[in-house]
Amino acid sequence: MVRAKKYVVKRHFQGVPKREDFDVVEHDLPAIKNGEILVKTEWISVDPYQRAYNSRYPTPYDQFGFQLAVVQDSKNPRFPVGSKVVSHKGWRDYTVIDPNAAPTPIDKVYKLPDLKGLSESLSVGAVGMPGATAYFGLLELCKPKPGETVVVTGAAGAVGSIVGQIAKLKGCKVIGFAGSDEKVSWLEKNLGFDNAFNYKTVDAVSALKQAAPKGIDCYFDNVGGELSSIIINQMNLYGRVAVCGSISGYNEDPDKIPKATMIQPALVAKQLKIEGFLVARWHDRWAEAFADLARWISSGQIKVEEHVTEGFDKVFDAFVGMLNGENQGKAVVKV
Amino acid sequence: MVRAKKYVVKRHFQGVPKREDFDVVEHDLPAIKNGEILVKTEWISVDPYQRAYNSRYPTPYDQFGFQLAVVQDSKNPRFPVGSKVVSHKGWRDYTVIDPNAAPTPIDKVYKLPDLKGLSESLSVGAVGMPGATAYFGLLELCKPKPGETVVVTGAAGAVGSIVGQIAKLKGCKVIGFAGSDEKVSWLEKNLGFDNAFNYKTVDAVSALKQAAPKGIDCYFDNVGGELSSIIINQMNLYGRVAVCGSISGYNEDPDKIPKATMIQPALVAKQLKIEGFLVARWHDRWAEAFADLARWISSGQIKVEEHVTEGFDKVFDAFVGMLNGENQGKAVVKV
Numbered sequence: 001m002v003r004a005k006k007y008v009v010k011r012h013f014q015g016v017p018k019r020e021d022f023d024v025v026e027h028d029l030p031a032i033k034n035g036e037i038l039v040k041t042e043w044i045s046v047d048p049y050q051r052a053y054n055s056r057y058p059t060p061y062d063q064f065g066f067q068l069a070v071v072q073d074s075k076n077p078r079f080p081v082g083s084k085v086v087s088h089k090g091w092r093d094y095t096v097i098d099p100n101a102a103p104t105p106i107d108k109v110y111k112l113p114d115l116k117g118l119s120e121s122l123s124v125g126a127v128g129m130p131g132a133t134a135y136f137g138l139l140e141l142c143k144p145k146p147g148e149t150v151v152v153t154g155a156a157g158a159v160g161s162i163v164g165q166i167a168k169l170k171g172c173k174v175i176g177f178a179g180s181d182e183k184v185s186w187l188e189k190n191l192g193f194d195n196a197f198n199y200k201t202v203d204a205v206s207a208l209k210q211a212a213p214k215g216i217d218c219y220f221d222n223v224g225g226e227l228s229s230i231i232i233n234q235m236n237l238y239g240r241v242a243v244c245g246s247i248s249g250y251n252e253d254p255d256k257i258p259k260a261t262m263i264q265p266a267l268v269a270k271q272l273k274i275e276g277f278l279v280a281r282w283h284d285r286w287a288e289a290f291a292d293l294a295r296w297i298s299s300g301q302i303k304v305e306e307h308v309t310e311g312f313d314k315v316f317d318a319f320v321g322m323l324n325g326e327n328q329g330k331a332v333v334k335v
Numbered sequence: 336m337v338r339a340k341k342y343v344v345k346r347h348f349q350g351v352p353k354r355e356d357f358d359v360v361e362h363d364l365p366a367i368k369n370g371e372i373l374v375k376t377e378w379i380s381v382d383p384y385q386r387a388y389n390s391r392y393p394t395p396y397d398q399f400g401f402q403l404a405v406v407q408d409s410k411n412p413r414f415p416v417g418s419k420v421v422s423h424k425g426w427r428d429y430t431v432i433d434p435n436a437a438p439t440p441i442d443k444v445y446k447l448p449d450l451k452g453l454s455e456s457l458s459v460g461a462v463g464m465p466g467a468t469a470y471f472g473l474l475e476l477c478k479p480k481p482g483e484t485v486v487v488t489g490a491a492g493a494v495g496s497i498v499g500q501i502a503k504l505k506g507c508k509v510i511g512f513a514g515s516d517e518k519v520s521w522l523e524k525n526l527g528f529d530n531a532f533n534y535k536t537v538d539a540v541s542a543l544k545q546a547a548p549k550g551i552d553c554y555f556d557n558v559g560g561e562l563s564s565i566i567i568n569q570m571n572l573y574g575r576v577a578v579c580g581s582i583s584g585y586n587e588d589p590d591k592i593p594k595a596t597m598i599q600p601a602l603v604a605k606q607l608k609i610e611g612f613l614v615a616r617w618h619d620r621w622a623e624a625f626a627d628l629a630r631w632i633s634s635g636q637i638k639v640e641e642h643v644t645e646g647f648d649k650v651f652d653a654f655v656g657m658l659n660g661e662n663q664g665k666a667v668v669k670v
Binding site for chain 2: 244281
């Protein structure tokens with residue numbers, strides 16, 4: 001019998017999540033049944049949507065999230081002992097999984113993609129759900145054309161940093177907004193963004209007028225709020241916006257979403273199209289994104305940085321640090 | 336020589352437009368040249384976009400707008416004397432037009448559509464630009480399916496009243512918001528809306544929960560502001576929003592667009608698509624809309640009401656009255 005640990009959210013977050021909102025529960029795992037596997041977690045992902053979706057679930061609930069794990073015992077020939085699997089089983093150290101039970105696409109368990117020798121942690125980052133989010137949100141909804149100007153907010157995050165680099169690969173001018181001067185410098189000097197700005201200190205209106213004198217064609221929105229209203233107000237005719245998240249509002253009371261300058265006048269004047277999305281929409285095509293992303297990263301066309309926290313008992317700290325913008329690149333926990 | 340009158344906007348509106356913002360200028364029209372026509376205006380349209388676009392033009396400018404006129408002199412065989420033309424020449428009593436000079440689609444002059452004996456005033460309303468706006472915005476962007484729930488704001492206006500009735504024709508449940516109890520009653524009792532609400536007095540959140548227990552699939556947005564945020568927040572997965580206008584913000588300082596609860600969280604959670612549009616986008620297909628609309632109106636499937644003001648010197652009053660919501664149905668001026 002295996003003694004396992006998991007993070008359980010015992011009450012809804014008020015503002016920034018607190019350690020007391022979680023219990024780390026120890027429990028005995030049952031012996032695996034036919035079709036099932038027992039896995040030991042190696043990498044755990046902390047992501048903004050784990051904050052955003054909190055109010056949707058009745059407490060207590062097991063904290064969901066992507067993780068990479070190695071199979072330790074198997075009664076499923078598709079996942080033999082020693083093979084590695086990506087699942088949405090969340091913040092646990094050991095898990096019994098039935099790969100045939102997947103009530104929604106996001107619950108599907110899949111084998112570690114071919115990472116071409118790159119770190120396996122990428123399977124919960126740039127070659128995982130966040131990478132697919134950047135890939136499909138940008139390419140399917142923004143549809144950037146060579147020579148166009150693309151703006152991304154949350155640009156130094158797991159998704160934003162990939163979005164900007166894919167847009168560069170597609171021949172676009174890329175402008176990023178991030179939350180510190182260090183991140184801005186990293187985006188411009190390491191990742192090849194044409195311009196990056198610290199949204200906390202810059203006058204975004206005039207910065208954009210200078211950096212995007214021909215206007216903005218595509219906007220990949222991770223933050224919402226006033227910054228998004230400013231960007232949308234400087235878009236060109238038939239501009240496209242992919243709305244991935246609204247981290248600016250995540251720590252607020254869900255019944256009191258913040259106000260921002262309304263975007264409808266800009267939508268009409270420039271005939272803009274704005275689309276919100278969840279990457280599970282393209283779950284049956286994730287492998288396609290993973291193949292491209294692994295190729296781009298291993299060839300050096302896309303650079304990936306990770307913000308690694310070590311230890312299962314540090315997952316909460318990594319989570320809150322990510323929400324506070326302490327990470328540059330993808331925040332992951334090595335178990 | 337013909338002595339003509341026109342409304343000139345001599346300074347930008349501050350809040351509600353004032354009579355002193357306009358000059359009525361008398362001027363002599365030149366003799367028509369080859370290809371030109373002289374027309375006498377019969378119907379003038381007052382519309383919300385005449386307020387909304389005010390800040391885009393340097394003053395002074397001639398007030399634009401749709402009008403129906405009869406040809407009094409012609410050196411253009413396509414438009415013989417006595418024929419009637421719809422143009423965007425605005426608030427004038429007599430006009431010299433060169434039908435071959437149309438710098439943008441909206442400037443194109445066209446013959447009065449076949450109205451099947453209906454009032455010719457409809458050519459600047461339900462079988463004119465506002466009708467085409469309702470038709471294409473709803474059918475091309477919202478794409479309502481039978482059984483779906485459609486919400487329209489500004490529902491008693493020129494565009495909204497047609498939107499709701501087309502949605503009913505397409506087999507949808509239709510909910511409208513308007514600004515008085517009289518309008519609400521008209522929408523429910525005369526136009527066949529399933530539900531209508533006075534946005535000034537109703538609690539929109541609970542009204543929608545009751546009227547649309549299965550959620551909202553399509554939203555035709557004429558108003559923006561907090562009401563739109565509330566509606567968008569109750570939409571279903573993959574809902575579609577067509578943004579036609581944002582009259583709630585039109586009388587504000589254009590540099591100080593009002594704030595409203597941000598819509599990005601709902602966009603992401605429900606993967607909504609929102610698209611702003613100008614009906615000129617489909618200008619080459621307006622005839623298609625006019626044929627359907629004239630047929631639906633003459634058969635009684637769509638009911639049209641007009642709010643008629645008489646006299647060229649009353650155009651300003653009709654305009655401000657429309658902005659203040661005094662009209663039920665299309666506001667037009669009989670010259």
